[in-house]
Amino acid sequence: MSVLVLEARKWAQTMSIAFSDRLAYKFDFVLYVLGPSIVFFFIKYNLWVSIYSYQTESVIKGYDLGMMLQYQAWILIVSFLAQGHTSLQLAEDIRLGRISSYLLYPFSFWQYHTAAFFSLQVIQIFVATVSLMVLVLAGLLPVNLDLLIQGVFFSLLVGLLWFAFQFTIGLLAFWLEETWVLRVMLMLVAQFLSGAIIPLELYPDWLRSLLLYTPFPYLAYIPVKIFMGEYDASYLQTLLILIFWIGAVFMLARFVWRRGLRLYSAAGM
Amino acid sequence: MISCKSLSKNFQIHIKRPGISGALRAFVTREYRDVSAVKSFDLDIPSGEIVGFLGPNGAGKTTLIKMLTGIIVPSSGSAIVLGYEPFARAVEFRKQIALVMGQKSQLWWDIPAYDSFLLLKSYYEISTSDFNQRLNELTELLNVQHLLQTHVRRLSLGERMKMELIACLLHQPKVIFLDEPTIGLDLVAQTAIRDFITRYHALYGCTVVLTSHYMADVEALCSRIVLILDGAKRFDGSIESFEGLLGNEKYISLTFDKEARDSNPIWEELRAEWNEQGTRVDLRIPETRLPELLGTLLQNYPVSDINTEKLPIEKVMRTLLDKPEMLKS
Numbered sequence: 001m002s003v004l005v006l007e008a009r010k011w012a013q014t015m016s017i018a019f020s021d022r023l024a025y026k027f028d029f030v031l032y033v034l035g036p037s038i039v040f041f042f043i044k045y046n047l048w049v050s051i052y053s054y055q056t057e058s059v060i061k062g063y064d065l066g067m068m069l070q071y072q073a074w075i076l077i078v079s080f081l082a083q084g085h086t087s088l089q090l091a092e093d094i095r096l097g098r099i100s101s102y103l104l105y106p107f108s109f110w111q112y113h114t115a116a117f118f119s120l121q122v123i124q125i126f127v128a129t130v131s132l133m134v135l136v137l138a139g140l141l142p143v144n145l146d147l148l149i150q151g152v153f154f155s156l157l158v159g160l161l162w163f164a165f166q167f168t169i170g171l172l173a174f175w176l177e178e179t180w181v182l183r184v185m186l187m188l189v190a191q192f193l194s195g196a197i198i199p200l201e202l203y204p205d206w207l208r209s210l211l212l213y214t215p216f217p218y219l220a221y222i223p224v225k226i227f228m229g230e231y232d233a234s235y236l237q238t239l240l241i242l243i244f245w246i247g248a249v250f251m252l253a254r255f256v257w258r259r260g261l262r263l264y265s266a267a268g269m
Numbered sequence: 270m271i272s273c274k275s276l277s278k279n280f281q282i283h284i285k286r287p288g289i290s291g292a293l294r295a296f297v298t299r300e301y302r303d304v305s306a307v308k309s310f311d312l313d314i315p316s317g318e319i320v321g322f323l324g325p326n327g328a329g330k331t332t333l334i335k336m337l338t339g340i341i342v343p344s345s346g347s348a349i350v351l352g353y354e355p356f357a358r359a360v361e362f363r364k365q366i367a368l369v370m371g372q373k374s375q376l377w378w379d380i381p382a383y384d385s386f387l388l389l390k391s392y393y394e395i396s397t398s399d400f401n402q403r404l405n406e407l408t409e410l411l412n413v414q415h416l417l418q419t420h421v422r423r424l425s426l427g428e429r430m431k432m433e434l435i436a437c438l439l440h441q442p443k444v445i446f447l448d449e450p451t452i453g454l455d456l457v458a459q460t461a462i463r464d465f466i467t468r469y470h471a472l473y474g475c476t477v478v479l480t481s482h483y484m485a486d487v488e489a490l491c492s493r494i495v496l497i498l499d500g501a502k503r504f505d506g507s508i509e510s511f512e513g514l515l516g517n518e519k520y521i522s523l524t525f526d527k528e529a530r531d532s533n534p535i536w537e538e539l540r541a542e543w544n545e546q547g548t549r550v551d552l553r554i555p556e557t558r559l560p561e562l563l564g565t566l567l568q569n570y571p572v573s574d575i576n577t578e579k580l581p582i583e584k585v586m587r588t589l590l591d592k593p594e595m596l597k598s
Contacts, residue, residue, distance in 0.1 A: 006394050013391040017377060017384055024379035024420075100340050101375040104368055106360045107392045265342045265356065 010107050011115050018116035022123070033084060033127060041076045044197065045069060061201040068199075073140045074151075074224040075196050080128035081155035082219065083162050083190075085117050086183060087170025094173040099264065110167075110257065117163050121156070150235060151227035157242055158223055161215060164249035165190075171253065174260030195221030215245040270444065270476050271314040271337060276346035278307040278332050278500075306332040308500040309346065316443075319470060319477040321491035325590055329500040330480045334446050337478070338368050351443060364393055367437035371449035374429065375436055376421045382432040383417040386439060393440035400439065407435045411465055427458030434465065447479045451486055463489045484583040496589070496596075503589075503596050512582055514596075518553045520584060523566065524574035525549070535565075 023029060052058065052065040063071065090113050093099050102109040135141045169186055173179050191197050193216035200208045200221045211217055222238060225231035231238065284300040307329045314320050322330045335341045336348055339355035339362065348355055353362040369375075376385045390400045408414045411431040421429060430450060437445065447466070451459045463486060470477060470490075481487055487494065487508075494511045496504035504511060530536075530547030539552040539562070554562050566572065589596060 006391075009391045013388050017380065017388045020380050020384060021377055097373065100335070100368075100370070100373070103340050103358065104338060104363055104366070105389075105392050106363045262342075265340065 011111070011118075014107070014112055014115035015119035015122075018119040019122070021116075022120065033123065037076055037079045040079075041072060044072045044075075048072065061199070063199060063201070069140060070142075070228065071199055071224060073135050074227045075220055077128055077132055077135070077227070078151075078155050078158070078220055078223045079196070080124050080131060081152065082158040082223070084120055084124040085159070085163050085166050087113075087166040087179070088183070089113070089116070090167065090170035091173035091179045091183075094171070094260075094264075095177065103265075113167065114163075121159060124159075125156075144229060147227055147229045151223055154226050154235075154239065154242070155223045157239070157246065158218055161218060161242065161246045161249060164246060164253055168249065168253040168256050171256045171260050174256075174263050190216060190219055193217075194219035195224070215249070218242050218245060270316040270318075271312065271348075271350050271478070273310055273312045273337070273348040274346055276307060276310040276312075276333075276336060276348050277305065277344050278329075278336060278341070279303055279305045279344045306500050307336070307343075310500075310502055312495065312502070312505075314476060314478065316476055317474045318493060319466075319479065319491050320493045320495060321487040322478065322480040322495050322497055323487060323586065324480075324497035328497045330497055331448055332500075333497070334368070334448055334478065334480065338366060338446055339363070364440060365443045366446070367440070367442035367444075368446040369433050369437045369448065369450050371430065371447075371452035374421070374433065376429070376432055378422050379420060381418045382421055382424075382436070385421070385432075385436060386417075389436055389439055395440060403439055403441070404435070407438060410468060411435065411461070427454050427461070430454060430458070430462060431465075434462070438469065441473065442475065444476045444478070447477065447481075449481055450479070451481060451483055459483065459485070466490055484586060488582055498590075498593050498596075503593065508582070512585060514585055514589070518555055519559055519577055521552045521554055521559075521563070522576040523550050523552065523570075523572050524576075526571040526573050529570045535562075 048065065048068045052060075052068070058064050060068070093102070093109070099109055102112055105112075132141070136143055165186060166183070169179055169182050172182060176182070193211055193214065195217060196219070200211060200217060203211070218241075222231060222242075226235070226238075280303070281301040282304050284302055286294060310333065322333065324330050332341070336343050337350055337355055339358045342356045351362060351365055353359055355362065376382055377388075386400075386404060389395075390397075395403075408417065411434065413428060413431050413435075416424060416428055416432070421432065424432065434450070450466075451462050454462065466477065466479075467490060469475075477490075479486065479490060491508065494504065494506065494508055495502060496511070504514065525548050528547040529550070530543050536550070536552075539554055542551040543549070563575075
């Protein structure tokens with residue numbers, strides 16, 4: 001049997017086990033995947049509806065109420081497609097020393113967690129599809145197949161960027177006893193800087209242009225704009241920049257992993 | 270098969286001072302304390318042997334095993350296992366060894382053991398026919414066929430340990446490290462695990478390195494004992510020579526009708542250990558003087574029961590831990 005087939009089988013089997021592991025507590029899973037995003041969506045929905053009702057002008061920085069709600073609805077879809085992963089499990093594996101087992105298997109720790117991420121993505125894509133259908137049927141989102149394909153593809157790549165971020169933070173468990181606070185901070189900072197709460201147009205111009213040099217807008221604002229057909233820059237160029245960021249954060253993760261492993265294998269913890 | 274030369278491991282342990290001021294101080298200047306966990310260890314284990322690492326908690330047994338499996342890197346010295354340097358963690362090396370840690374589960378908690386086995390099947394690239402045949406054999410030996418589809422978290426500790434053993438043996442490793450495989454198990458389960466290891470070893474002749482706090486494990490399984498105290502090797506040899514380590518003394522326990530403790534110097538000489546009430550005493554008598562001394566004691570004291578045995582390994586162990594200086598002679 002060829003090496004490739006054997007390797008593919010390892011990944012597939014890991015995905016399958018991560019899948020059943022995640023679905024072992026079904027209620028918990030539903031709360032964890034759906035809960036935060038949907039609650040957050042409804043809060044923002046009501047917030048913007050009431051903001052617009054007090055506003056004398058019906059357009060804020062180019063957004064009327066319908067556009068703003070559409071923006072928020074796309075944010076929900078993007079968060080399903082791209083931001084489902086957390087590195088909770090990874091950090092636990094390190095902190096509790098379970099990493100020792102992975103160091104013995106002929107399948108590495110990063111491979112295991114990457115495969116687990118892929119299996120989560122399968123679920124997330126399903127959830128995103130159902131949500132999209134609901135939102136379209138509710139009349140909140142228009143459908144344009146071209147934009148949809150571009151947006152979904154882009155969002156899935158954003159998922160990789162998010163995964164790389166999470167992976168790096170999870171690895172800090174080599175040095176820190178608890179990475180929960182850091183993860184929450186990453187989430188909050190990312191929420192604000194990525195435009196997930198307020199579209200970036202509403203920020204001061206200098207901040208907006210500054211942010212576009214960081215990876216944050218790629219997490220929410222840019223994919224949403226692509227879904228809405230409003231992103232001015234070339235799709236291909238944006239895609240390349242995103243890929244650059246993914247590469248950069250993965251390099252960072254790799255660096256942190258090596259340092260951490262050296263610490264772990266030197267100290268045994 | 271396994272050999273190491275002056276293998277050492279030092280840890281830097283970060284000193285944490287109590288309180289907020291301590292935490293702040295640690296932020297600015299971290300203080301470290303050097304701890305040497307394994308000191309210049311030499312070891313040679315030929316293929317097919319079962320060796321027991323003995324020693325109290327924190328003696329360095331697990332550190333040694335972690336170095337031999339490649340989980341941690343030695344500070345100095347060399348180790349060769351199966352022709353590989355363990356800490357290079359070559360995939361080929363990892364495919365030939367296994368480690369079972371009694372205190373840490375390697376199985377996925379929330380899914381049946383069988384699913385974990387399937388995962389390991391793909392990791393170790395085991396063919397389906399080999400896998401089925403080995404799984405059948407192992408589950409039969411351990412009598413757990415009916416538990417394969419049960420979620421691991423619902424298994425008892427003993428059942429889980431059996432599954433852990435299966436998980437580590439599916440790829441037929443040449444060297445197996447068992448770090449306290451019977452910890453926390455009841456006597457029946459301990460015996461089952463022990464019997465299994467004996468039978469498995471007889472079938473496949475793999476090399477086994479075992480640590481345990483239960484002397485019964487060591488007595489039943491190991492042909493050779495390595496005693497580790499404070500990171501250093503203090504004894505390396507057969508069980509018989511270990512038992513004879515404290516001289517050829519008989520271990521005798523006498524029970525009396527009423528309190529018999531008195532100031533007779535003979536007690537001191539025989540290193541008497543009395544119970545609270547002074548109605549029972551443990552003595553160590555040199556084999557050659559046994560008839561004579563026992564006769565005297567029976568004549569002069571109201572002995573109601575006598576128990577004599579060879580100094581059990583557990584006693585040897587306890588004595589050595591109390592008085593490690595006895596080993597130097």
